[in-house]
Amino acid sequence: MDIASATWTDVGELEADLAVVPVGSTEQHGPHAPLGADVLTAEAVADAGLERTDRDVLRAPAIPIGVAEEHRQFPGTMWVSPDTFRSYVSEAVQSLAHHGVERVVLVNGHGGNVDALREVGARLTRDGDAYTVPFTWFNAVGEHSADMGHGGPLETALLRHVEPELVREDRIEEARDGAADGWGEWTSYVNLAYDSAQFSENGVVGDPAEGDAERGEKLLELAAESLVRLLDAVAERDVSVADSR
Template sequence: MDLTDATWTDVRDLETDLAVVPVGSTEQHGPHAPLGTDVLTAEAVADAGLERVDREVVRAPAIPVGIAEEHRQFPGTMWVTPETFRDYVREAVESLTHHGFDRIVIVNGHGGNVDALREVGATVTRTGDAFAVPFTWFEAVGDHSADMGHGGPLETALLRHCEPGLVREDRIDEASTGGAERWGEWVSYANLAYDSAEFTDNGVVGDPGAGDETRGEELLELAADSLARLLEAVAERDVSRPDRR
């Protein structure tokens, strides 16, 4: 059930304790992909994953702004501090647990959110009566994960499959030629760059031309299957905390 479309009485009558919260970012993704890429892909994977489970699951509205100050030189990018993000996501999750949805999977579409979401899951699980775990879709697509960049082949492919009208196809060549091959500027295993504009002229990392619609379809299948397995595991898990040793 999508909370956006439901009434409060619809929610009251549900018999489930499992919920999904999509989380993304509003940030630059090169000249060819929309600022909402991370939200759109998180929602697409969440919805496809829910279609694969034979149980009722609440689908919360997506959280559209994340930790993205590293893209601040590119107009349109929005961000909040890690502290604000953690508090906001945690409180949003806890509002669901208040209504009895105490098993939460956070479906993430933005790399900058990963560490903070793991902290949120730990805090919710250790300090309350709920269990929360983050799932980042591009970490769950097998060998494709090695090609994850930024506005690169994976995100472009998934957009071409799910939201083809939002990809500026006439800018793909520009996106490819002005992008970087890898994320960051590395010396002695240390990343010297804090902002993406230090190593990519147009915000792209990777070759978006290598992400066609067929690949996007495969990515969605892999990510959705992974999410469905996780949802089943969370639904069946003993979420009580271990005793002190």
């Protein structure tokens, strides 16, 4: 059930104790993809997962701004500090817990959020607010995960499948021409670059031309299937063992 379109009586009658919260970012994705790509893909995966599960699950509104200062040189990018982000996500989950939602999956679409979301999940779980786990969709698509860049083949493919009108097809060549092959500048296993502008001319990492709509459809299927398995595991997990030791 989508909380944003439901009434409070609808939510109360469902009495769901499991929820998903899409989490993304508003940041550059090259000249061809929208700033909201991470939100759009997180929402698409969350919705596709809920369509495939027979469990009663609440779908919270997406959190659209994350930890993204690494893209600060590109106009339109927005970000908050990791501390602010952790607090916001935590309090959003705590508000769900207030209404009896004891288990939450954070469906994430932005790599910069990963560490903070893991910390949020651990804190909420250890404090007894709600058993909370993060799920990053592009880490859950099998062998495709190796191609994850930024505004590259995976994100472009999924966007071409779920939001094709937002992909500027006439800028794909420009995007690939200014793209970096990989994330960062590495020496002695250390990334010397903190911001994407230091190693990518236009913010893109990877070749967006390798991400067509057919691949995007496959990515959505794989991510949704992974999310359904996770929802089952979270719903069925006995979390009392950790609390009792």
